[in-house]
Amino acid sequence: MNAPLPTDVLxxxxxxxxxxxRCNTCEETCPQDAITHDSRNYVVDxxxxxxxxxxxxxxxxxxxxxWRLVARTAPFTTDAQLLWDVLxxxxxxxxxxxxxxxxxxxxxxxxxxxxxxxxxxxxPPDSAAARAVFDRSxxxxxxxxxxxxxxxxxxxxRAPIVATVTGNVRVTDSDTASDTHHIVLDFGATPFPxxxxxxxGIVPPGxxxxxxxxxARQYSVASPRDGERPGYNNVAITVKRVAADYDGRPVRGVCxxxxxxxxxxxxxxxxxxxxxxxxxxxxxxxxxxxxxxGTGSAPMRAMTERRRRRRDQETGRLMLFFxxxxxxxxxxxxxxMSLPKDFxxxxxxxxxxxxxxxxxxxxAMRERAADVAALVADPQAFVYVCGLKxxxxxxxxxxxxxADAHGLDWPTLWSRLKSEGRLHFETY
Numbered sequence: 001m002n003a004p005l006p007t008d009v010l011x012x013x014x015x016x017x018x019x020x021x022r023c024n025t026c027e028e029t030c031p032q033d034a035i036t037h038d039s040r041n042y043v044v045d046x047x048x049x050x051x052x053x054x055x056x057x058x059x060x061x062x063x064x065x066x067w068r069l070v071a072r073t074a075p076f077t078t079d080a081q082l083l084w085d086v087l088x089x090x091x092x093x094x095x096x097x098x099x100x101x102x103x104x105x106x107x108x109x110x111x112x113x114x115x116x117x118x119x120x121x122x123x124p125p126d127s128a129a130a131r132a133v134f135d136r137s138x139x140x141x142x143x144x145x146x147x148x149x150x151x152x153x154x155x156x157x158r159a160p161i162v163a164t165v166t167g168n169v170r171v172t173d174s175d176t177a178s179d180t181h182h183i184v185l186d187f188g189a190t191p192f193p194x195x196x197x198x199x200x201g202i203v204p205p206g207x208x209x210x211x212x213x214x215x216a217r218q219y220s221v222a223s224p225r226d227g228e229r230p231g232y233n234n235v236a237i238t239v240k241r242v243a244a245d246y247d248g249r250p251v252r253g254v255c256x257x258x259x260x261x262x263x264x265x266x267x268x269x270x271x272x273x274x275x276x277x278x279x280x281x282x283x284x285x286x287x288x289x290x291x292x293x294g295t296g297s298a299p300m301r302a303m304t305e306r307r308r309r310r311r312d313q314e315t316g317r318l319m320l321f322f323x324x325x326x327x328x329x330x331x332x333x334x335x336x337m338s339l340p341k342d343f344x345x346x347x348x349x350x351x352x353x354x355x356x357x358x359x360x361x362x363x364a365m366r367e368r369a370a371d372v373a374a375l376v377a378d379p380q381a382f383v384y385v386c387g388l389k390x391x392x393x394x395x396x397x398x399x400x401x402x403a404d405a406h407g408l409d410w411p412t413l414w415s416r417l418k419s420e421g422r423l424h425f426e427t428y
Contacts, residue, residue, distance in 0.1 A: 010072040013044045013051060016087040018157045019063035021201050021218040021274060023428070026055040026064050029137070036078065040208070040215060043081035046070075057141045060199065060274040061153055085212065086158065138392050139425035140277060140418045144382055146286070147279035147421075148225075151193045153272070157216055160203055160269035163187050165262045166234060173328035179241040180295060180331045181260045182222065185268060186234040192270075194235055195225050196302035197278040197384070197426075201271040202237075204255040216271050217255035220386065220426065222298035224306035238298040238331060278384065278424045280306065287316040287381040289372070291361050291395055293323040296387030297331050299426060303384070304344060311343065318344040319368075319375060323361040323387070325352040345371070361391065362398035372399070373406035376413065383417065386426040 015026070015035075020042055027035040027042065034048035035055065055064050066087060070076065143150075155161040167184035194200070201216030208214055222228075223236035241260045242253025262268065280288065280303045288307070290300040300320060307314050324330035327350060336346060349364040350356070365372050375381040376399065385395050403410040417423035 008072050010046065010070050010075055011051070012046050012068050012070045012075045013049045014066045014068060014076065014081065014087060015042050015044060016063040016066050017041050017081075017084045017215075018086045019061045019153055021061055021063070021199075021216060023060060023218060025058045025060065029055045029058050038082050040210075040212070041082045041084060043078045045078050046075035058137070058277075060276065061272075137418065138396060139385070139423045140421045142419075142421040143277045143279045144281035144286070144421045146281045146283040148195055148282055150195050150198055150273070150276045150279060152198075152274055152276055154192070155271045157201075157203060157271055160271045161187060161190055161192060162267050163192075163234075163270050165264055165266045165268065167228075167236075167264065168260075168262050171238070171331045172333075176326070176329045177243075178294075178325065178329035179243075179260060180329075181239050181241070182236055182332075183239055183259055183262065184223075184228045184234055184236045185270065186232065187270075188233065190233075192233060192235070192273070193225075194221050194273045196221065196280050196306050197299045197424075198273045198275040200235065200237065200273055202255055202259060203269040203271065204258045206254075208254075214254055218274065220295075220298035220302075221273070222301045224302050224309065226309070230309065236301075238295045238301070240295045277421070278386075278426045280384075281382055284314055285316050285380055286314075287318070287375055287378060289319050289375050289381055289383045291321045291365070291383070291385045291387075291391075293361060293387035293391055295331065296385075296426070297322060299386055300384065301332060304339070308339070308343065316380065317375070319347070319371065320344055321347045321349065321361040321364050323349040323351065323364075323391075326350050327353070360394060362394040365395070365398045366402065369402045369405060373402050373408060376403065376417070377406075377408055379420075379422075381422065383423045384426075385424065387428075389427040392425060392427055 022037070022042060027037060031052065031054055032048050032050055034045050036043060036045065059065070068076070163185035165183065166186045167182070169182045170179065171182045172178045172180045199218050199220045201218055203216045204214045206214060219237040219239060221235050222238045223234070227234045228236040239256055239259045242251060242256040245251045278299065288303060290303065292300050304318060304320070307318060322330065322336070327333060330348065339346070347364045347368060349359045349361050351358045351360055376383065385391065400410045403413055414423070
């Protein structure tokens with residue numbers, strides 16, 4: 001039974017910095033604003049966290065699901081957590097000021113419900129709190145019902161796997177500012193099972209400005225589960241060289257420059273895989289509606305290639321909306337154009353074509369409103385959105401407008417798409 005903890009004991013929520021891939025999902029999800037971060041770590045404020053569990057399911061790695069019993073008067077501070085490179089080892093709980101982590105018994109009881117500064121019992125998945133959090137999420141927190149079982153966190157920053165670069169090709173025109181590369185990594189004889197829609201972490205060499213080893217950066221897998229080359233133990237990723245931040249200020253992306261400059265035969269440290277919800281359905285007849293921009297094309301390429309290789313076994317439709325600044329900055333433009341028209345319905349949108357009005361993926365979706373409406377209303381259709389965080393609102397607005405124009409009850413449909421694992425977002 002879940003007997004109450006002593007009043008002087010707190011079951012503190014912590015984030016494992018070794019597994020965390022700094023995707024910001026937990027901070028965006030937390031309804032209490034208990035999670036914060038600096039340039040390196042994500043941490044939980046014990047005084048604010050009420051253990052509502054809203055952040056647990058969306059986390060792609062499980063780094064968020066860590067707990068320690070501590071003296072209520074001396075929890076681990078956020079300042080202390082920001083300095084961690086790994087989650088401190090367990091230590092006996094003695095109710096003295098916490099200078100080292102306490103032990104969490106495997107059968108540790110859950111504390112009783114309480115206020116924002118109290119430890120509370122975990123909210124069951126069907127609780128009102130969990131439903132409220134789900135309602136605030138733009139997409140599903142569960143995978144499609146027929147998705148394959150994903151393996152996650154097989155390799156960590158403390159024990160990464162070493163992969164060899166077997167290919168590094170630029171996939172945007174050489175005279176454009178968008179320097180995007182298709183990079184193939186081979187794992188040799190070491191198992192690295194990965195599914196379409198999952199991601200991996202790359203650990204760049206060297207140290208940061210504080211002299212600490214760089215943490216891993218996350219990249220979506222751009223190849224299907226049987227490898228970039230069928231039958232080989234390899235994966236592909238799509239990497240854009242980062243030369244400016246979101247505000248346009250010049251920066252040098254530590255990991256993107258490292259990866260884009262790699263040569264065949266170089267080795268890299270890889271962690272993961274990550275992700276257990278942004279997965280494609282496995283049952284024949286499932287339709288895929290894919291919406292992406294830039295390097296958000298990576299998981300769409302993986303899913304499309306998976307379906308292309310199994311074309312004789314699949315009957316579902318593929319519809320793609322792909323946005324970029326210009327045609328020459330669109331990754332994979334050549335290979336994309338060579339795909340059979342009866343295999344995939346491709347719709348392109350360019351926002352910076354000289355002499356033409358700006359056009360985004362949501363504009364292209366509205367132009368194909370009847371077809372989009374038919375797809376989202378079909379219980380066999382699954383929607384995937386990947387790209388910059390800013391595209392979420394535009395895509396949702398377009399889906400709502402399209403639904404309303406075609407007599408679909410958008411609030412009800414949206415709720416069903418999420419609860420059935422049929423609407424997925426992977427934004428950054």
